[in-house]
Amino acid sequence: MEILSPQQIRESFVNCSRSEAEELPLPPGLHEVDWARREYLGWRDPRLPQRGYVVIPTADGPVGIVLRASEASMRSHAPSMCGWCQDVHLTNDVWFWSARRAGQPGRNGDTVGTLVCGAFECSANVRRTPPPSYVGFDADRVAEDRVSGLADRARRFAATVVGARI
Numbered sequence: 001m002e003i004l005s006p007q008q009i010r011e012s013f014v015n016c017s018r019s020e021a022e023e024l025p026l027p028p029g030l031h032e033v034d035w036a037r038r039e040y041l042g043w044r045d046p047r048l049p050q051r052g053y054v055v056i057p058t059a060d061g062p063v064g065i066v067l068r069a070s071e072a073s074m075r076s077h078a079p080s081m082c083g084w085c086q087d088v089h090l091t092n093d094v095w096f097w098s099a100r101r102a103g104q105p106g107r108n109g110d111t112v113g114t115l116v117c118g119a120f121e122c123s124a125n126v127r128r129t130p131p132p133s134y135v136g137f138d139a140d141r142v143a144e145d146r147v148s149g150l151a152d153r154a155r156r157f158a159a160t161v162v163g164a165r166i
């Protein structure tokens, strides 16, 4: 994804008030982010364990979304698959996150939910070299497909939150 400034990150949020967006904690280590190897930016709130933030690049610019993790999913360590990176190695916690939709639907209480890695490590997951599983297995091709699949699925979630037709 393209480099975003702290101000661009704050301005991208679609499902919270302007003042909430001005006050939310920025991602830790923002100056060290390897943007070329990230399909979205995701981080947790250091003070509110159930609160997460993602910024997803879309054709209409970056879309920032405030997420809330369900307590049940944080407590349960039953393996689930992340809906975005679809990592099947199950080494990390995957939580059910919900997002208030942008605009009037969100003010009416409408939310959308998705299962996503609890620490938002999807970009690292899709770049882990998968073990060759059969003769003729093209690892580079598989890695590329995984990266573009992640970008696609995150973008689709952003479109649902914004209420765009996809």
Ligand SMILES: [Zn+2]
Pocket (backbone or CB within 6 Å): 082, 083, 084, 085, 086, 087, 116, 117, 120, 121, 122, 125
């Ligand atoms: Zn993931």
